[in-house]
Amino acid sequence: MANVNIGLIGLGNIGSGVVEIIQSNVDLIEKRTGVRISIAAACSRSKDKALALGIDPKIHTTDYRQVIANPQVNVVVELVGGYEPARTIILEAIKAKKHVITANKAVLARHGYEIFEQATKNGVNVLFEASVGGCIPIIRTIEESYSSDNIESIYGILNGTTNYILTRMSEGMPYEEALKKAQALGFAEADPSFDVEGKDASQKLSILASLAFDARIETEAYTEGITRITAQDLAYASELGYAIKLLAIACKDRDGIGLHTHPTLVPKSSVLANVSNEFNAILLKGRNTGELFLSGKGAGKLPTATVVVTDIIEMGSRTRITQRRFEKVTIKPFAKSKSRFFLRLDLANKPGVLAKITRILGENNISIAAFNQKEDAGDFVPVVIITHQALEGEMEKALSECGKLDIVKPEPVLIRIADL
Ligand SMILES: NC(=O)c1ccc[n+]([C@@H]2O[C@H](COP(=O)([O-])OP(=O)(O)OC[C@H]3O[C@@H](n4cnc5c(N)ncnc54)[C@H](OP(=O)(O)O)[C@@H]3O)[C@@H](O)[C@H]2O)c1
Structure with missing residues (x-):
């Protein structure tokens, strides 16, 4: 499939970034990879966004079903977000034998097993590199680079909003002020609860742990956010030689899998202690390979859209269908x-x-x-x-x-x- 004709559903922050990157780099991408990307159909609820992006009105629709049904489209890119209609879009696209790309960690954390089962059954690929860690290539690292090793643990800073807030608090800024600053800079939503209560990081952790341990995780992981931490706690921790980070942790041993997300004291000498602002980071430990550390921007229009475009290119050169099998596992009580x-x-x-x-x-x-x-x-x-x-x-x-x-x-x- 050297010609990838995408049906892009969602033209918001990330969708518009994808359009901009394709518009400006389409020839370069073809020269480097041999894959020609075209936007065959685009969908958003309002037409204005498509017009502002220079999308031909003839290929725009407000009905995602038309994108899925379009015979030109061979890859559906879901960038709507949330649970519905994202789940329906993905499953309908799979049923129509179209490959799917998504950046949606929420839908994968809740409906991932159903989506992957259907993809295998229908012989299509689902790629989702941008769903965890923004521009950090963590999904590919786990699924490909570590396919011959056994991952023993994952320690992740998986939420840029909370890492930004904790960074400001480590400089003495109170929580409320740091949160307002994060909101003013666009790092935090008007309702920040999903981030600050640790749920976003916890959803991303369950995706990573499922892939790393081939595990069907049906128990909710222990999750605690940063709302009770004070700037004073960060100062006390610093005096003792520690930084405080919101860590999402998954560890596997003979007794099962431990899965928890909570504020954590990390020695200042650790690579994770020095990950600041809105950056994300992941420390993986493999049985044969030892430690691997990856860090980068965890969100944002162009960093995330770049990774979505990388998935689109991958679809153009991929000849195999990824087989994902998840086995029931024991989750250790916290x-x-x-x-x-x-x-x-x-x-x-x-x-x-x-x-x-x-x-x-x-x-x-x-x-x-x-x-x-x-x-x-x-x-x-x-x-x-x-x-x-x-x-x-x-x-x-x-x-x-x-x-x-x-x-x-x-x-x-x-x-x-x-x-x-
Ligand atoms: N923002 C980030 O930094 C970031 C980072 C990593 C991953 N992600 C993920 O990327 C995905 C997209 O995020 P985003 O920030 O781009 O979201 P967004 O700005 O809210 O954009 C959502 C888009 O979906 C469209 N839409 C919503 N409901 C629709 C429906 N029923 N039918 C058709 N179109 C519909 C919206 O159309 P209208 O504009 O017309 O309403 C809008 O264009 C999410 O899954 C998110 O978790 C985002």
């Missing part, structure tokens, strides 16, 4: 996962208080590795405790017991530590 912890408690400024906390921790098999009490003349004093390795379930129990004491201000902050 309570059984182990890590070291950073615990920040505001404790009443009176004698004997600390002894009560250390007793509760000890009774729950949690031993203290480091301790830092801040000098404060107020009624409550911030205390930071770093623990040795402990079980999540035991830490949760200890925290609940500490929370019942009137010497602890409500809501201690607990952050896991990744010894990378």
Whole structure:
């Protein structure tokens, strides 16, 4: 298929970027790859966007069904986003034996297995490199470069919005101000909850983990966002030699797969600690290959659209149909996962208080590795405790017991530590 005739559905941020790249680079792409790309049909709800992009009105429609039914179209590019009609567009295109490209992590996280099963059944390819990590070629790396290795772990900074906010907070900016700045720069949505609560990163993690471990993941991963972290926590972590990052973590061992997304203390010497602003990054560990680190812009019109165009070129030169098989796996309960912890408690400024906390921790098999009490003349004093390795379930129990004491201000902050 050296001539790829795309039906482009969605002309928003990324769709318009795809059109611009094809318009300006079509000859260069053909010269470099032998693949000629043409836009055979385009669809958006309003015609104005198509006109503004210089798309011939004759090939524009507001009905995606016409794009799928168009006999000229051999590859459907879904850039609408969300669950519906994206799922229907993808499944209808597959049924019509058209290859599909999407950048939609939401639809893949929820309906990916159905989509891949149908693609295999109908003998078409589904490519989705832009759905995770923006311009980082992580899907291709897992599916192709690591096809002869066993991936053991994935540590990812998969959400640019939260990484931007945490970067500003590490400079002392309060959370609310950092969020407003991210919104003003277009990195965060008007309703940022999907990003700041960790759900976006968690969806991307489940896509990566499915591919890396050939796993059918049907359990929701433990997910915690960044809304309870303060600039003060970042300052305390920094004094101890750590940065705080929202990490999406997937690890596989004999007992199953651990899957969790949460703020995490990362040693400043780790490559992940130095990934700033809206950048994304992934640290993969393969059994034979060891560590691989990839970093790049995790979103944005042209970085993302470039990757979509790379998928279009790939469709033009690909001769095989990707076989994806996902097996049922055991997802380890989060309570059984182990890590070291950073615990920040505001404790009443009176004698004997600390002894009560250390007793509760000890009774729950949690031993203290480091301790830092801040000098404060107020009624409550911030205390930071770093623990040795402990079980999540035991830490949760200890925290609940500490929370019942009137010497602890409500809501201690607990952050896991990744010894990378
Ligand atoms: N933005 C990023 O940086 C980024 C990065 C990585 C991946 N992605 C993914 O890329 C995809 C597209 O994102 P985006 O930012 O380009 O979204 P967007 O700006 O909201 O664009 C969506 C487009 O879809 C069209 N559309 C919506 N409903 C439709 C329907 N029922 N029929 C036909 N067209 C319809 C819209 O048409 P109208 O304009 O006429 O309403 C618009 O052109 C999403 O899956 C997103 O997660 C985005």
